[in-house]
Amino acid sequence: AQSVAQPEDQVNVAEGNPLTVKCTYSVSGNPYLFWYVQYPNRGLQFLLKYITGDNLVKGSYGFEAEFNKSQTSFHLNKPSALVSDSALYFCAVRELVGGYNKLIFGAGTRLAVHP
Amino acid sequence: NAGVMQNPRHLVRRRGQEARLRCSPMKGHSHVYWYRQLPEEGLKFMVYLQKENIIDESGMPKERFSAEFPKEGPSILRIQQVVRGDSAAYFCASSPPQGSNYGYTFGSGTRLTVV
Numbered sequence: 001a002q003s004v005a006q007p008e009d010q011v012n013v014a015e016g017n018p019l020t021v022k023c024t025y026s027v028s029g030n031p032y033l034f035w036y037v038q039y040p041n042r043g044l045q046f047l048l049k050y051i052t053g054d055n056l057v058k059g060s061y062g063f064e065a066e067f068n069k070s071q072t073s074f075h076l077n078k079p080s081a082l083v084s085d086s087a088l089y090f091c092a093v094r095e096l097v098g099g100y101n102k103l104i105f106g107a108g109t110r111l112a113v114h115p
Numbered sequence: 116n117a118g119v120m121q122n123p124r125h126l127v128r129r130r131g132q133e134a135r136l137r138c139s140p141m142k143g144h145s146h147v148y149w150y151r152q153l154p155e156e157g158l159k160f161m162v163y164l165q166k167e168n169i170i171d172e173s174g175m176p177k178e179r180f181s182a183e184f185p186k187e188g189p190s191i192l193r194i195q196q197v198v199r200g201d202s203a204a205y206f207c208a209s210s211p212p213q214g215s216n217y218g219y220t221f222g223s224g225t226r227l228t229v230v
Binding site for chain 1: 119121148150156157158159160163170171206208218219220221222223224226
């Protein structure tokens with residue numbers, strides 16, 4: 001079965017500093033990887049995806065993620081954090097199930113950006 | 116172009132009552148997925164449906180939970196005889212006919228509280 005792991009429950013960053021939210025994956029075949037963000041009392045919003053092509057993927061709100069096949073990682077980055085980036089971030093991988101597919105999510109990482 | 120619509124946003128039920136959660140997918144989306152988010156936990160897959168078909172219900176509890184996506188109308192997640200442990204946020208997502216290769220669109224969720 002496909003899976004993703006988010007090793008950090010929480011990440012704390014000062015505003016203006018770069019941020020990284022980590023994700024590693026375990027898949028058979030080529031991975032389809034996603035990042036979503038959840039603001040308090042809201043649903044999940046799509047940030048970015050990797051399917052094929054360039055290893056560096058640019059997404060919404062200035063976020064980007066780097067696909068690293070040798071390290072089986074797909075870490076989320078942003079050069080300069082904003083207080084408004086504080087939210088819950090989920091990494092996800094597509095799982096194929098008998099010709100159909102669904103997304104499997106990590107446990108989530110809570111990002112806190114301090115002024 | 117309305118997104119994924121879930122209602123109600125908040126639902127309070129007494130133990131033993133039934134909860135019915137509704138999800139209308141985005142226009143043109145024929146795949147619906149239900150996820151559950153327990154307090155301080157990540158998203159857990161419950162069930163994947165297409166119109167009139169349950170494709171994957173591997174994440175559904177064996178008893179009291181059921182889901183449907185009729186030919187007409189919204190998808191319904193039904194929880195019979197609710198218990199306190201059912202208190203959670205339930206999210207619905209939809210995707211176009213080609214499936215989740217390109218990610219999902221999530222609704223804002225229904226927050227179920229069992230008292």
